[in-house]
Amino acid sequence: MLIRVFFLRKFIETYPSANLIAATVAPLPHTTWKNSFFNNILMASSKPETKNGSKKGVPSFVTPEYIELQRQKKAEKMAKKATLKQSVPQEDQPREFNTDFIKRDxxxxxxxxxxxxxxxxxxxxxxxxxxxxxxxxxxxxxxxxxxxxxxxxxxxxxxxxxxxxxxxxxxxxxxxxxxxxxxxxxxxxxxxxxxxxxxxxxxxxxxxxxxxxxxxxxxxxxxxxxxxxxxxxxxxxxxxxxxxxxxxxxxxxxxxxxxxxxxxxxxxxxxxxxxxxxxxxxxxxxxxxxxxxxxxxxxxxxxxxxxxxxxxxxxxxxxxxxxxxxxxxxxxxxxxxxxxxxxxxxxxxxxxxxxxxxxxxxxxxxxxxxxxxxxxxxxxxxxxxxxxxxxxxxxxxxxxxxxxxxxxxxxxxxxxxxxxxxxxxxxxxxxxxxxxxxxxxxxxxxxxxxxxxxxxxxxxxxxxxxxxxxxxxxxxxxxxxxxxxxxxxxxxxxxxxxxxxxxx
The missing domain is CATH 3.60.10.10 (Endonuclease/exonuclease/phosphatase)
Known part of the structure; x- marks a missing residue:
C-alpha cells in the first residue's frame, strides 16, 4: 500500500492539473484504486487549450504528429537564430585576410x-x-x-x-x-x-x-x-x-x-x-x-x-x-x-x-x-x-x-x-x-x-x-x-x- 501511495504522489507532482487524484491518496480497495488511477490518467492528459488552440505540456504518449510539430518548431527557432546572426554588424564578424597585392607593370x-x-x-x-x-x-x-x-x-x-x-x-x-x-x-x-x-x-x-x-x-x-x-x-x-x-x-x-x-x-x-x-x-x-x-x-x-x-x-x-x-x-x-x-x-x-x-x-x-x-x-x-x-x-x-x-x-x-x-x-x-x-x-x-x-x-x-x-x-x-x-x-x-x- 505504501508503494502505491508513493507512485500516486509522484504522479500528482508530474501532472499538477490532475487535482482530483489528491483524493485518492487515502487507502482504497484494490479494484476501486485501479479504476480511479486510469480515469485520472485520462483526465491529466486532457490539457486545457490555449488561445491558439494548442495544448501545453508533453502528451502521455508520443504520436508522429507530435514529433513533426516539434521538428517544425526547432527549424523555426534555428531559422530565427540565423537571421539574428546575419543582422550582426559586419565589423563584429571575423574578416577574411586580403590576399591581393600591389600589381606592377x-x-x-x-x-x-x-x-x-x-x-x-x-x-x-x-x-x-x-x-x-x-x-x-x-x-x-x-x-x-x-x-x-x-x-x-x-x-x-x-x-x-x-x-x-x-x-x-x-x-x-x-x-x-x-x-x-x-x-x-x-x-x-x-x-x-x-x-x-x-x-x-x-x-x-x-x-x-x-x-x-x-x-x-x-x-x-x-x-x-x-x-x-x-x-x-x-x-x-x-x-x-x-x-x-x-x-x-x-x-x-x-x-x-x-x-x-x-x-x-x-x-x-x-x-x-x-x-x-x-x-x-x-x-x-x-x-x-x-x-x-x-x-x-x-x-x-x-x-x-x-x-x-x-x-x-x-x-x-x-x-x-x-x-x-x-x-x-x-x-x-x-x-x-x-x-x-x-x-x-x-x-x-x-x-x-x-x-x-x-x-x-x-x-x-x-x-x-x-x-x-x-x-x-x-x-x-x-x-x-x-x-x-x-x-x-x-x-x-x-x-x-x-x-x-x-x-x-x-x-x-x-x-x-x-x-x-x-x-x-x-x-x-x-x-x-x-x-x-x-x-x-x-x-x-x-x-x-x-x-x-x-x-x-x-x-x-x-x-x-x-x-x-x-x-x-x-x-x-x-x-x-x-x-x-x-x-x-x-x-x-x-x-x-x-x-x-x-x-x-
Whole structure:
C-alpha cells in the first residue's frame, strides 16, 4: 500500500492539473484504486487549450504528429537564430585576410630592335625574388606586419604574385625547406615548372632555381659552397652557397643558358665576406659555363650588396675601378670583430647596428648598413679573425675579380630609360629592392655575364646573345608605408625583380 501511495504522489507532482487524484491518496480497495488511477490518467492528459488552440505540456504518449510539430518548431527557432546572426554588424564578424597585392607593370625599353628571325630568338622573363623565410621571422623585427606574417596568409599572396607575373625562369632566396613539398613544388609543377632547391647543411632555408619545362630541360646542377674554397679562404664559415643549373632549350639542344643564384652573407659589416663570395661565385660559374661558350649566363639573387659596396664595382667594372668610399667600407669590415651569435647563419640572430646619417646614399636618401662609420657594441663572446697570416688581404679578392668576366646589371643598364625619376642616382638603379623595418636599400640584382666583351653589340644587346626588352617597375620610396610585408601590398620585405629578355 505504501508503494502505491508513493507512485500516486509522484504522479500528482508530474501532472499538477490532475487535482482530483489528491483524493485518492487515502487507502482504497484494490479494484476501486485501479479504476480511479486510469480515469485520472485520462483526465491529466486532457490539457486545457490555449488561445491558439494548442495544448501545453508533453502528451502521455508520443504520436508522429507530435514529433513533426516539434521538428517544425526547432527549424523555426534555428531559422530565427540565423537571421539574428546575419543582422550582426559586419565589423563584429571575423574578416577574411586580403590576399591581393600591389600589381606592377613591365616597363618596355623604347625603340627595341629584336634579333634577326633567322637566329631563332626566344623571349623569356627572368625573375629573382627573396621571399622572406618563415624561419627568419620574429615579430619584433616586423612590428607593423600583423596577420601578414602568418604563412597561411603570406603563402597565398606569394602564389598570387607568382601566377600574375608568370616568369619563365628565375631564382628565389630564403625559401623554407619545410615548404618545398607542401607549397613550392606543387605550385610550380601545376604551372609547368621544374625546380632545384639547395640549402647549406644546418640551415632551414635555402635558394631555389626554377624553369618552364616547355622551354628548357635540365642538364645538371652545380652547388658552390663558399666555405670550402680554401684557395680564397674566408675569416669564418657563413653557410652561404651558390647554385648554377645548366639548361638546354627543348626546341634546339645545341642552345641553352646557365642560370645561377646566390644569397650572400647578410651582416652590415660583412663586406669582406661578400667581396670574397662574389669573386668565388663568378669564378665557379664561369668555369661551369666554359664547356659551352655560346650559351648566355645569367646570375640573379640577393647579394646583400649596395651598388656602392665594394662587391658591386668589383663584379661590374672592367677595367677594375674601386672608389675611396668602397675602400673605406671594406676596411671597416676588416676591422670588425664578430660575436658568436652573429655567425649562426640566421639573419634574424642580431639586429642591424644603428646607421649614422652622415654617410648615407645622398642620391636616394636611403641609409645603408655598409655605410656605417662605427661598429655596434661588441658581443660578450668574441671570435678573433683579425688580419693574420691565415686571412688574406682583401686585395687578394680584387685579383680574382680582375680575372673574372664582367657582370652587367640589367636594371643598371635599362632602368634609367624606363623610369628615369626612380633611377636618378650615381648607380642608375632604383632606390631600393628591400624595405624592412631596420633597413631599406638596393640588394637584389639580375646580372648577365659579359663573356666576350670585345664583340660588337647590336641595338639593345646588353651582352652577346642577350637583348633587354622590358623591366618590372620598382616602387618609389614615396609609395611605401611602414616596413613590409603588409596586408594587401607585398608578402615579403623584398620586392620581386623581373626582366624580359630575348636570347639567341
Amino acid at each position: 613591365m616597363l618596355p625599353l623604347p625603340n627595341f630592335v629584336p634579333f634577326d628571325e633567322n637566329k631563332l630568338p626566344v623571349d623569356i622573363k627572368v625573375m629573382t625574388y627573396n621571399v622572406l623565410a618563415q624561419t627568419n621571422i620574429r615579430r619584433s623585427m616586423f612590428p607593423h606586419s600583423g596577420e601578414t606574417l602568418k604563412w597561411k596568409n603570406r603563402s597565398k599572396v606569394l602564389e598570387n604574385e607568382f601566377k600574375f607575373y608568370a616568369p619563365d625562369i628565375g631564382c628565389m632566396q630564403e625559401v623554407d625547406a619545410e615548404f618545398i613539398p607542401s607549397f613550392y613544388k606543387p605550385l610550380m609543377e601545376s604551372m609547368g615548372f621544374d625546380l632545384s632547391f639547395q640549402a647549406a647543411e644546418g640551415k632551414t632555408h635555402g635558394i631555389l632555381i626554377f624553369w618552364k619545362t616547355s622551354l628548357f630541360e635540365k642538364l645538371k646542377v652545380d652547388v658552390i659552397y663558399y666555405d670550402d674554397h680554401d684557395e680564397l679562404p674566408g675569416r669564418m664559415n657563413t653557410k652561404n652557397i651558390g647554385c648554377c643549373v645548366s639548361l638546354q632549350r627543348t626546341n634546339d639542344p645545341s642552345r641553352g643558358i646557365f642560370l645561377a643564384t646566390t644569397h650572400l652573407f647578410w651582416h652590415p659589416y660583412g663586406s669582406y665576406e661578400r667581396l670574397r663570395q662574389g669573386a668565388v661565385l663568378v669564378k665557379e660559374v664561369n668555369a661551369i659555363a666554359d664547356a659551352r661558350q655560346n650559351w648566355p649566363v645569367i646570375i640573379a639573387g640577393d647579394f646583400n650588396t649596395e651598388p656602392f659596396d665594394t662587391n658591386y664595382p668589383a663584379m661590374t667594372t672592367k677595367p677594375f675601378a674601386i672608389c675611396r668610399r668602397a675602400t673605406d667600407i671594406i676596411e671597416r669590415s676588416m676591422n670588425y670583430v664578430f660575436g658568436e651569435s652573429e655567425l649562426e647563419g640566421k639573419e634574424e640572430a642580431v639586429a642591424q647596428p644603428s646607421i649614422k646619417q652622415s654617410d648615407t646614399n645622398t642620391e636616394s636618401g636611403v641609409s645603408t648598413p655598409t655605410s656605417t662609420t662605427s661598429a655596434s657594441a661588441p658581443s660578450k663572446k668574441r671570435i678573433l679573425h683579425v688580419q693574420n697570416e691565415f686571412v688574406p688581404h682583401y686585395t687578394t679578392f680584387y685579383e680574382q675579380h680582375q680575372q673574372n668576366p664582367r657582370l652587367v646589371s640589367l636594371y643598371s643598364y635599362g632602368y634609367k630609360h624606363v623610369d628615369p625619376v626612380n633611377a636618378k642616382n650615381a648607380f642608375e638603379h632604383p632606390a631600393f629592392t628591400n624595405w624592412a623595418n631596420t633597413y631599406q636599400g638596393h640588394l637584389d640584382y639580375i646580372f648577365v655575364m659579359d663573356r666576350n666583351s670585345t664583340s660588337e653589340k647590336t641595338a639593345n644587346e646588353v651582352v652577346e646573345g642577350i637583348k633587354l626588352k622590358s623591366l618590372l617597375r620598382i616602387p618609389k620610396p614615396a609609395e611605401m608605408k611602414e616596413a613590409e610585408p603588409l596586408e594587401g601590398r607585398y608578402p615579403s620585405d623584398h620586392v620581386a625583380l623581373m626582366a624580359s629578355i630575348q636570347l639567341i
